[in-house]
Amino acid sequence: MEEFVLIPKKYRCLSGSGLKVLAVVTMLIDHIGATFPRSTASIVWHIGKNRLMLYTVMRLIGRISFPIYAFLLVEGFLHTSNRERYGIRLALFAVLSELPWNLLHAAKWQYETQNVFFTLLLGYLGLCLVEKIREEGGKDPKSILFLLATFVLASVLKADYGSSGYGFILMLYLLREQPLFQAVVGACFLNSRWQAGLAFLPIGLYNGKRGFLKGKTASILFYLIYPVHMLIFYWIKKNTIGY
Numbered sequence: 001m002e003e004f005v006l007i008p009k010k011y012r013c014l015s016g017s018g019l020k021v022l023a024v025v026t027m028l029i030d031h032i033g034a035t036f037p038r039s040t041a042s043i044v045w046h047i048g049k050n051r052l053m054l055y056t057v058m059r060l061i062g063r064i065s066f067p068i069y070a071f072l073l074v075e076g077f078l079h080t081s082n083r084e085r086y087g088i089r090l091a092l093f094a095v096l097s098e099l100p101w102n103l104l105h106a107a108k109w110q111y112e113t114q115n116v117f118f119t120l121l122l123g124y125l126g127l128c129l130v131e132k133i134r135e136e137g138g139k140d141p142k143s144i145l146f147l148l149a150t151f152v153l154a155s156v157l158k159a160d161y162g163s164s165g166y167g168f169i170l171m172l173y174l175l176r177e178q179p180l181f182q183a184v185v186g187a188c189f190l191n192s193r194w195q196a197g198l199a200f201l202p203i204g205l206y207n208g209k210r211g212f213l214k215g216k217t218a219s220i221l222f223y224l225i226y227p228v229h230m231l232i233f234y235w236i237k238k239n240t241i242g243y
Contacts, residue, residue, distance in 0.1 A: 017211025030062020123169030
């Protein structure tokens with residue numbers, strides 16, 4: 001339904017690779033602000049009588065990262081040639097990223113919440129179950145129970161973005177044919193509200209093409225940035241301000 005698109009097709013100039021780069025950059029900006037708040041909060045701009053901290057700006061920019069990652073996950077689900085292998089890869093990086101996540105947030109082996117790959121993994125499993133339920137016509141109650149179980153697990157595990165992040169992923173999938181409505185609902189879905197809604201501007205520019213990042217190596221590097229940057233930030237923090 002062309003009249004309900006967010007951005008007309010002729011203006012869509014951003015490939016999947018472009019979205020990946022944007023997701024990574026905004027995530028790094030967000031995590032720099034969150035990891036080194038004393039430094040970023042000390043840089044202040046005065047706009048009239050108002051004060052604007054660099055920390056606030058960095059966290060604002062970072063709010064668009066997760067919606068883009070979630071959108072790319074849905075695209076990956078729709079276009080992957082091997083869904084089982086895709087899911088295994090998410091699970092491996094969820095486990096691989098847990099120690100860096102714990103060290104960065106608590107400087108110890110265990111932490112009360114889990115990294116965002118667990119949210120993405122559970123969301124991916126939810127997408128598989130939603131599709132299975134559709135194929136079955138909702139006649140098998142086990143699939144519905146498993147879907148509810150993954151939703152509960154996202155909350156119980158305290159994975160980053162939790163059950164709202166899980167629901168956000170399913171929403172992107174279910175409303176993928178209605179991008180304008182998807183953007184409106186998405187802007188109200190996460191706790192960050194309108195800030196996360198800004199992500200639908202670059203998402204709306206997506207042209208459906210893979211772009212310059214191709215092959216397994218590029219995909220692995222895209223995922224690997226997440227645990228590696230957390231280890232680097234932890235090392236910097238520990239050796240500069242003693243954590």
